[in-house]
Amino acid sequence: QLQLQESGPGLVKPSETLSLTCALSGGSIDSTSYYWGWIRQPPGKGLEWIASISYSGTTFYNPSLQSRLTISVDTSKIQFSLSLTSVTAADTAVYYCVRHGGQWFDPWGQGTLVTVSS
Amino acid sequence: QSALTQPRSVSGSPGQSVTISCTGTSSDVGGYNYVSWYQQHPGKVPKLMIHDVTKRPSGVPDRFSGSKSGNTASLTISGLQPEDEADYYCCSYAGSYIFWVFGGGTKLTVL
Numbered sequence: 001q002l003q004l005q006e007s008g009p010g011l012v013k014p015s016e017t018l019s020l021t022c023a024l025s026g027g028s029i030d031s032t033s034y035y036w037g038w039i040r041q042p043p044g045k046g047l048e049w050i051a052s053i054s055y056s057g058t059t060f061y062n063p064s065l066q067s068r069l070t071i072s073v074d075t076s077k078i079q080f081s082l083s084l085t086s087v088t089a090a091d092t093a094v095y096y097c098v099r100h101g102g103q104w105f106d107p108w109g110q111g112t113l114v115t116v117s118s
Numbered sequence: 119q120s121a122l123t124q125p126r127s128v129s130g131s132p133g134q135s136v137t138i139s140c141t142g143t144s145s146d147v148g149g150y151n152y153v154s155w156y157q158q159h160p161g162k163v164p165k166l167m168i169h170d171v172t173k174r175p176s177g178v179p180d181r182f183s184g185s186k187s188g189n190t191a192s193l194t195i196s197g198l199q200p201e202d203e204a205d206y207y208c209c210s211y212a213g214s215y216i217f218w219v220f221g222g223g224t225k226l227t228v229l
Binding site for chain 2: 046047048049052060062063096101102103104105106107108109110111
């Protein structure tokens with residue numbers, strides 16, 4: 001059974017770069033049937049899709065965040081990563097990594113809270 | 119402000135049915151049969167309940183059903199159970215620029 005696990009710093013200073021990694025276990029990342037993505041949820045608020053990538057490197061970005069985003073995949077390490085530059089307090093959220101099956105998201109990682117604060 | 123509009127809250131008694139609406143536009147909900155629904159209990163990870171408007175993943179009770187009419191999708195939960203109390207989010211594919219958009223979420227209370 002596929003499991004996803006996010007990792008990264010829980011605290012990032014304003015204007016710095018947020019970097020997260022999602023490691024897969026129990027499944028393969030190099031499938032043509034799936035994409036891999038990130039979704040975030042600010043405390044007490046709703047969900048926001050951020051970015052997605054295929055194992056071959058095709059990327060999709062939320063246009064409202066695109067200028068600050070980079071998503072990448074490392075098939076040798078069976079993981080994918082997210083980088084968000086110039087963070088502000090508005091980027092404070094629980095960040096989930098997900099698998100895309102078609103046009104839906106399943107499964108989800110456990111999520112990691114990232115707080116932007118000096 | 120979320121791209122898709124959901125009621126902030128709905129409620130029902132055990133055994134009853136409730137419907138949660140998700141209203142978008144012809145560029146998202148109305149334009150594609152790619153609406154999905156997620157259940158999130160407090161402090162927990164969202165769980166896929168419905169995809170492609172009406173399809174239920176394995177393991178999801180058949181009390182949960184999805185539908186769509188025009189620019190509005192709906193999630194209906196019949197035979198409400200206490201464990202159904204949670205937040206529910208809809209999501210729609212929105213084309214090759216916006217990609218995926220979520221609703222603001224609906225809090226379901228089982229009275």
